[in-house]
Amino acid sequence: MDEVSAGTPQGAGPGRRGRGGRPPAKGGGLRRFLRRMASSTAELEAEELQRTSGDEGATPITECGERTRHCVAGTLRTVTLRPRGGAPALEAELYDGTDVISLVWLGRRKIAGIDPGRMLRAEGLVSVQDGRKVMFNPRYELRGGS
Structure with missing residues (x-):
């Protein structure tokens, strides 16, 4: 008879393999699938933007402090x-999945x-104006297609 340590089900030891010789999944795939099914499109898009922004080495907008680059x-x-002060100004709202910043x-x-x-x-x-984060005359790079 095999020795089984207390609390470990028989056959669930470290050498156990699942289908195809791979270790059994920890339930992450099903959990991810169910979360994606229950999430709204906006939530999924926000997650994707956060992942993309992080890949580019960008700071999440929620973490951007005032008076810092x-x-x-x-x-x-x-x-x-x-128009600002009688002069034209192009203003764009940038969203990264965490917050919004105005680029002027x-x-x-x-x-x-x-x-x-x-x-x-x-x-x-x-900078912060009227409670909103703003970046004036930013250096920018266009990414991907529209």
Whole structure:
């Protein structure tokens, strides 16, 4: 008769193999599947944006502190022409799955490639105006297709 240690079911030792000679799954696949089925599309898109932003070495927008330089990445939700102090200013709302930051290019009416739905990476000084995070005249890179 085999020796079985207390609390370990028979046959569940470290040498046990599942199908195809692989160790049995820890239940992560089923858990992930069920979570994806129960999540809304917006939640799934936010998770994907967070994963993509992290892959690019960007700081999550929620972690961006005021008066500090950061690199952020995400998708442009809106792009509007909003005059500031009588001069034109192109304003875009960048969403990374955690929060939103406004990117403002002063003196610009249009920038090629800055369109809603476009993925973008931006770097600059973060400030807060009216409770919203803002980055003025950021250095940017367009990412992926729109």
